[in-house]
Amino acid sequence: GAVVSQHPSRVICKSGTSVKIECRSLDFQATTMFWYRQFPKQSLMLMATSNEGSKATYEQGVEKDKFLINHASLTLSTLTVTSAHPEDSSFYICSARYRDNSPLHFGNGTRLTVT
Amino acid sequence: GQQVMQIPQYQHVQEGEDFTTYCNSSTTLSNIQWYKQRPGGHPVFLIQLVKSGEVKKQKRLTFQFGEAKKNSSLHITATQTTDVGTYFCAGNKKAAVNKLTFGGGTRVLVKP
Numbered sequence: 653g654a655v656v657s658q659h660p661s662r663v664i665c666k667s668g669t670s671v672k673i674e675c676r677s678l679d680f681q682a683t684t685m686f687w688y689r690q691f692p693k694q695s696l697m698l699m700a701t702s703n704e705g706s707k708a709t710y711e712q713g714v715e716k717d718k719f720l721i722n723h724a725s726l727t728l729s730t731l732t733v734t735s736a737h738p739e740d741s742s743f744y745i746c747s748a749r750y751r752d753n754s755p756l757h758f759g760n761g762t763r764l765t766v767t
Numbered sequence: 768g769q770q771v772m773q774i775p776q777y778q779h780v781q782e783g784e785d786f787t788t789y790c791n792s793s794t795t796l797s798n799i800q801w802y803k804q805r806p807g808g809h810p811v812f813l814i815q816l817v818k819s820g821e822v823k824k825q826k827r828l829t830f831q832f833g834e835a836k837k838n839s840s841l842h843i844t845a846t847q848t849t850d851v852g853t854y855f856c857a858g859n860k861k862a863a864v865n866k867l868t869f870g871g872g873t874r875v876l877v878k879p
Contacts, residue, residue, distance in 0.1 A: 686867075695871045730826065745809055752860055753798055755812040756867065764822065 654749050656681050658759025665736055665766055668713045669760035673762045675746030681726035686756065687719075690743045699744075736766040757764045769857050773870035780846045781878050784820040790839040797859045798831055799839045800867070808809040813854075818826035848877050 655678040665671050675685055684703055688696040700721050702708045708721035717742075720732040729748075733740055743763050747756040770793040780786045790799065792814055798817045802810040814833035816839060823830045828852075829842040839856055853872040860866065 693874070696869045698866070698868075701866065717810055747810075755815055756802075756810075756857075757812065758802075758809040761809050 656759040662763045670734045672763040673706045675729045677727045677748045685748045704718040724747045738766045741766045771868050778875045785844045786844045792837045798858045802855045827858040
């Protein structure tokens with residue numbers, strides 16, 4: 653089946669530093685990748701939609717300069733949390749699909765803790 | 768904007784019993800998908816429903832898509848401890864097929 657790899661699984665960083673999270677589709681080409689944020693015991697909040705070779709589309713209220721998304725190829729998207737602050741601590745999950753309306757395949761998620 | 772609501776938010780079930788979780792959209796959907804997230808894990812795709820009134824079964828799980836394509840349900844029979852987790856429905860709005868909106872999820876706890 654379709655596999656999406658997300659790295660790192662956990663990261664602890666100091667306030668003010670930047671953190672990069674990678675999301676790779678291992679056995680299929682993902683036309684679209686999505687980045688979600690999930691707070692404890694809550695649903696998935698879509699942050700942005702990433703299409704290969706074009707700028708990401710950010711959801712309302714998500715700062716594009718803070719959450720930089722790069723979709724360099726059909727198998728790789730990265731999310732960089734810039735100048736991280738404790739309130740950015742959360743569970744970030746990427747997902748990928750190979751065409752519109754096809755199911756999403758999620759990465760294992762990255763638990764970010766900003767101290 | 769589009770909203771997808773799920774009820775109940777929490778479901779405590781005795782092992783062996785049945786239960787149903789419901790998903791309602793404020794707008795007509797092109798399709799609906801269901802995912803399961805185990806505690807500490809990531810969402811895993813269960814099924815996709817596309818047709819009005821469609822019913823699909825996966826062993827003890829029965830999924831239904833409403834006639835108006837605005838609601839869906841998941842019914843689990845003879846609940847087992849392995850059913851523990853959060854079940855999310857997610858819908859693609861007809862006019863925005865690239866955007867999947869997730870419901871709030873139903874958190875299922877099973878009492879042995």
